[in-house]
Amino acid sequence: MRKNNTLYLFLIVAITTCVIGCKKMDDTYRQFVENGETVYVARADSIKAHSGENRIELSWLLLSDPKVRSYKVYWDSRSDSLEGNVQKTDEVDTIRVMVNNLDEGVHYFEVYMFGEGGTKSVQTEVIGHSYGDIYKNSLLPRIVRNAEWAPGSSITLELTNASEDAVRTEFEYLDRTTGELTTQFVSSDTEIDTLPNVKAVENEAKIKYRTVFLPDSTAIDTFYSEYSTMTLVKTGLEVDKSGFSILPLDNDAWESHYSNRSPDLMWDGSTTSRPYATVKADMPSSFAIDLGKTVDLTKFRWNDYSGGNNYAYFYNRGTPIHFEVWGSNDPTEDGDWSKWTKLGTYEIKRPSGLPRGEDLTQEDIDRGIEGHEFTFDESQDNNYRYIRFKVIDVWQGSDPYYVWIGELTFWAFP
CATH class of the missing domain: 2.60.40.10 (Immunoglobulins)
Structure with missing residues (x-):
């Protein structure tokens, strides 16, 4: 008899537990019951939060529920919300919702889907992050x-x-x-x-x-x-002058006017040694130099002779006024100009602006000692081994005369 009482007690407890459990489940899904039938609205599936600048985009999937008509999004403990309509197709649809004007930081979102008659889905949650000035300033x-x-x-x-x-x-x-x-x-x-x-x-x-x-x-x-x-x-690097030599072309005035004014004085590293002087020739007068290797030229400097504080060569005699610089990598011995490319036209200007014969100002002397620097045009190819100077006129005039050069210096990339 005691055994039967124990069995009855167990059955009563089991039934009671089942009833209570079913009541809780019924309470949860009571909202889906209409006219005795259970109506389910599909929830937001595979929801994601995409971070942005003071905004977050939410995206989720609508699978196969044709009853879905709208959605509502809550965020930040339901302090704000937005809603919108959807139209289900026969495919898997993606819903994208932009939540704007958010403070920088983490935000918690709740999403509900709604069907006809106000039926709604179970809740879907997602966490997103918006970024703003704090992030940008970092x-x-x-x-x-x-x-x-x-x-x-x-x-x-x-x-x-x-x-x-x-x-x-x-x-x-x-x-x-x-x-x-x-x-x-x-x-x-x-x-x-x-x-x-x-x-x-x-x-x-x-x-x-x-x-x-x-x-x-x-x-x-x-x-x-x-x-x-x-x-x-x-600026590049100064081109090593040890490989320089004169390039003797048939139609150039490259030979020296004086025996002690040889071309190598143009690259002996000194502006106070004797200057190079070409032979007298009609203007324009030209001479060419072999740099010893092909380089990407950036600029060059022309110095006059200034030995023994002798500044008589500055803006005088055979110092050029206007001249051109040409480049070539395959010159011919006859000096054919079609084998050469003009790299630029230049002018040596006297800082004081005074004409030849007037006394030099201190500004003239300072610039003469420093030399005159000229750059090559960056928009062109300046990779050459052979450089040719065509002097249009000198301070002595445009009549046949020789050209004086104290020192030539080039800068280039290897």
Whole structure:
């Protein structure tokens, strides 16, 4: 008898537990019951939160429930909400909802789907992150460890390792061929790169750069650091003069007027030794130099003789006023000008502006000692071994005369 009582007690407890459990389940799904039938509305499936700048985009899937008509999104403990309509197709549909004007930080979202008659789905939750001024103010451009000029008017860059949220770094500069602003992207995993065809203005190139960031893998907005600017002076290296020699061309006036005024005095490294003097010739008068190797020329300097504080050669006698510089890599012995390319036209100006014969000012003397520097046009090819000077006139006049040169110095990339 005691055994039967125990069995009855167990059955009573089991039935009671089942009734209570079913009542709780009924309470949960009571909202889906209409006219005695259970009506289910599909919930937001595979929901994702995509971070942005003071905004977050929510996306989810609508699978196969044709009863779905609308949605409602709550966020931040239901302090705000938005809603919208949907139209289900026969395919798997993707719903995208942009939540704007969010404070920077983490946000909690609840999404409900609704059908006809106000029936709704169970809740779907997702957490997202919006970014704003705090994040943007923390962004710094990727560090350029080293930047230097390279052949072909290019600039070689060496960068530090990029941070995990960096996508690329953008470099802006003037293109020497088009003269227009161009942008080159350097990816975050690239540490050494080259900016091609950089235009230098007065031997300087200004490079602006900034780094682009994605704060996380879900981000829909990119963020930018402030621009930084670096200035690179283009001088190149002084070309070694030990390989220089005169290039004797048939129609040049390259021979020396005086026996002690030989061409090698143009590259003996001194402006106080005797100057080189060509033979007297009709203007224009020309002479050519073999640099000993092909180089990418950037600039050159013309110095007059200034030995023993003797400045009588400055802006006088055979010092050129107007002249041209030509380059070639395959000259012919007859001096055919069709084998040469003009690299530039130049003028030696007296700083004081006074005519020949007037006493030199201190400014004239200082510039004469310093020499006159000239640059080669960055928009052209300046890779040459042979350089030819065509002197149009000298300070003595345009009648037959000789040309005086104290020292010639070239700068170039190897």
